[in-house]
Amino acid sequence: MTFPGLQHVAITVSDLERSTAWYSALFGTEPVLDEDEEGGRFHHAVYALGGGALFGLHTHQGRESRDRFSEERTGLDHIAFGVGSHDELERWAQKLTELGIEHDGIKKAHYGSGVSFRDPDNIALEFFAAPES
Known part of the structure; x- marks a missing residue:
């Protein structure tokens, strides 16, 4: 059995409005989805990229850290x-x-x-x- 490819990536952002504008300019398109998750734990804006992959921006209703990203912390590089x-x-x-x-x-x-x-x-x-x- 072949291991499947990535279907989507979701990142947490500190300011959803700012990041949505920035990624919309980069991707040259608007999100295909922009909504609160059913349980109300997060809001996401999701982009459809080439090859069927999705790229999501998440905000956790004010619970996200305000720390700037660093690839030197465990997690995403x-x-x-x-x-x-x-x-x-x-x-x-x-x-x-x-x-x-x-x-x-x-x-x-x-x-x-x-x-x-x-x-x-x-x-x-x-x-x-x-x-x-």
């Missing part, structure tokens, strides 16, 4: 969005620049190339392309 080629990676780097999102440009390694950037809560994100054959 970063989230990478896969792109198909180095040319596409260059286009995404340009899009980040156009949106005013700071990044360090394309970094190359033997296992692929990536552009790293951060969201308003300092959550580490990346566009990543596997090495071209």
